[in-house]
Amino acid sequence: MSHNCQAIVFTCMDFRFHSDIRDFLVSLGLKDEYDLVSLAGVTKGLAEDDALSKELILKQIEISKKLHSISEVYLIHHMDCGAYGGHQAFDSLEEEKSKQLTDLSTAKKIINEKFPAMEVKKILARVESRDEKNEIDFELIN
């Protein structure tokens, strides 16, 4: 019996993002096509070369690949992440975004060192207030 899926998705544990992340993934055609891992700060530990985080994250990809033959990894970081100390840990939004993009790139590099054929997609989410409603924007990073 084969039960394959397309991707493994890493998100922050932050409850504010889950339903929007699900909608976003569905909009990408990934409905029922991904394994899901939620970790505070997503790949922060991996990017900082924390041995435990690295082992944990690479292990999940390995299992997902073995069991479900995935070919893609989605890394969904977000602004104002508590694991990074939130907005207030940075002097500006630009500095915060720059740190997030750096960590995403570092994580992608480490993942591709172990899984060269895996397509790693980097995404940065942020909460935007529109018409007094909070909405989540997703930016696909090249």
Ligand SMILES: [Zn+2]
């Ligand atoms: Zn977070």
